Amino acid sequence: MQQTAPSSTPLEFDALVVGAGIAGLYQLYRLREMGLKVRAFDAAGEVGGTWYWNRYPGARVDSMSYVYQYWFSDELLNEWDWSERFPAQPETERYLNHVADKFDLRKDIQLNTRIAHAHWNDSTRRWTLTTEAGERFAAQYFVSCSGMLSAPVVPPFPGHEKFKGQIAHTARWPESGLDLKGKRVGVVGTGATGIQVIQTIAPDVAALKVFQRTAQYAVPMKNDRYDAAAFAKWREKYPEFREKVHHTFAGFAFDFELPPYRSLTPAERIEALEKLWADGSLSFWVGGFTETLVEEDINEEISNFVRAKIRARIKDPKVADILVPSAYGFGTYRVPLENGYYDAFNRDNVELIDVRATPIERFTENGLVVDGREFELDVVILATGFDAGTGALARMDVRGREGCSLTEMWNKDIRSTLGLQVHGFPNLFTVAGPLAPSTAFCNMATCLQQQVDWVSDCIAFLRKHDKSVIEPTVEKENEWVTHHDEVANATLMMRTNSWYTGANVEGKPRRLLSYIGGVGNYRKFCDEAKDSHYAGFEVA
């Protein structure tokens, strides 16, 4: 990808796509197939998005490989064998690179390029995107595929400049890796990421200090390995899966399929939970009892089941008291899968530090200080998460009609229409934007492809009907936000502080970032918009 633009004259395209991860690659493919002149950008040095950036030790997909892939090409489906049920980061990154090569996508992707400004021009009715280096590009459509979990959050611990060791955020892991063998390592954060790091590095490092603020209900991962013969059996199910994933609650090939919790005897409930537990996947959460997410007393019973499982793994009861969650209910925050996480705390070289009551105070030149005690460290790993859903776009200077700033708007109130468009921002499409299942409650591959298809179909409709602009009306947006909130407020999710509710970013307006009415239902809303020729949208 050679061609660049001088700062004064923008290079003209039909569509500009920001992001070259799962969504961006597919979006580029779809629009190009439709005959549009497209350019995609990514700040990274390679394609892959999440699977480029998150190369920390132990990074792994929590969705089954056979549903975490593209469905658009039979040839691709037939030639790619996954080696594991839950593939590690290198395999997923290889897959995305293979897709980029196979469909010759790289020639239209400009890497190492961060978009700083995206401005809508009311008179030309086009977007102009300006890179950090000052290059300018203009197009009718701006499709953001910049990721729901791509803007890292770094806690503002004072004194980091004094620290003589290394500091690495998991989502900015050095491409050349970090040698942790024999080192004294601190990990801040015990979300899905921290868990993967901790269980992976514990046997290799000299000392591991885990700074935990919130305990987690992690479910043991059953990660089968597949040879070609074993995987062929999964491939036979592709025709069923590629249809089914679009109609289940969370975009997997399983759904809430159990009878109502109260209709079972206590023994039958335990039996059902044990069976789900043994599956070793997120089915324990979004394929078990639907009441988990909405009924407090049932949630408490299921939480107790998980608490007992965790406690049984930990030798020291005092450590178990810190590791077993009590302040919130199971499944009201992203459930991580684990593989040896709790057992790591039985090791002599691993220490758990509870930083809930006594937060990390500061860095010194030697390490971190908590409650007046200095922990001497060679490396500090920040597994401290992301400004989810809105962060990637809000960190860009996106301006719509009459110069209206998306960042300012979302700083006050996080709104969208179907998570796909925003009133005031014509021809901006926000794949993985807030208030859609793709922000959190979905097997991402399913929801990202569904959204890219919606965007592509919408642009095809405009072109077919000689229209050039589409924007949701304020009424349509109000309708979606109201429905979203009604569904969200009926669940227990809103009671838990996490990135799901924006609580991990100071000052972020509180709203469930992801639509939780189910992937199948969401798809119906999207299909209705398309089938009604975009009723509720202004098309001009």
Ligand code: NA7
């Ligand atoms: P998460 O789930 O947001 O986890 C971040 C962790 O970092 C979490 O345990 C936080 O504690 C902790 N954290 C953040 N700031 C601090 C400070 N200042 N002190 C101590 N601990 C802190 O991010 P992940 O990267 O693990 O996962 C994100 C998603 O990626 C995941 O859900 C999957 O969908 C994939 P807190 O909970 O805020 O008390």
